[in-house]
Amino acid sequence: MTMHRTVQVNVDAMLEDLRTLVEVESPSRDLDALAVSAKAVAAVIEGRLGGRASVVESAAGPHVHWSGGGEPRVLFLGHHDTVFPLGTLERRPFRVEDGHATGPGVFDMLGGLVQAVHGLAALEDRSGVEILVTADEEVGSHGSRALIEERALACGAVLVFEGAADGGALKTGRKGCGTFEVRITGRASHAGLEPEAGINALVEAAHQVLDIAALARPEVGTTVTPTVASAGTLDNVVPAEAVVVVDVRVESAAEKERVEAAFAGLTPHLPGAVVTVRGGVGRPPMPESASDGLFALARRLLPGIEGRAVGGGSDGNFTAALGVPTLDGLGAVGGGAHADHEYLVVSSMAERAALVAGLVEAIRDGS
């Protein structure tokens, strides 16, 4: 692929910033680590773009916000938390080898942040651009959603710097996703002496798991997957409690409602058992219509780049659900998100940064 227009970016400088960010470990929910990480992100932004990056405190850790001034036209959206616990860096230090950069968070999504900042730095005029880097994307964005939505509505267009889909494709649609926790309460009794006096929460859970799995409708993109279960205490006690955790993905608002209603309507099979449900589809689906316009711009800049609808959710789901044009997967080209084999393809960094610069100009031109 070749860009219609090239901008000057320095890959060595990008790798230097990537190293800085990777070497500050930033697991979600670790407020001390996230505070250090937010400062590092702010320093990289200020160092390359000038101005002031403000650190916005939240219960989930500090977010970083920067504005290029002028009327806001486009929001760069990313996160600085990672799924990797402290100590991962020691096992898997930042490295550049055989054309791949590796280390915790290179692909999801520190590489994307670096490309975004350097792409924008290549433009003399940075007005109209805001950058928001949140602290809790990997754990549901409860401490950042309101701010994300506010800035997305103010800007009117959102570029999300999550890692690219396979082969560098942009993410043009995302399923809505959520987690349900189904808790079954029965009654304990001696499994040998009087099992009939108990209400077996584990047997009830087995019925519920089958009912829940039957809610899936893969033909319309809905998956309902029981993922974690626990029950019981001792081998001679009828279990009084069981818990089933379920991962849900949907492609449409109608399916979100259907599945949520079905969970609310789960009823016990055993007399006396009680079923309680918590959770919901927290991230609404990001329909492909939300990315149509921005994806067309990207294709003009980088003919041949593909777009793909994917199952995983991101903060782009929130902004797309508000009706704000949103394009995702603009970040690193690579793979292995959330895994030890996570990597970023160094040779793609300059092109992705140039794509960012081109998109900013195109959006500001209103073309």
Ligand SMILES: [Zn+2]
């Ligand atoms: Zn991510």
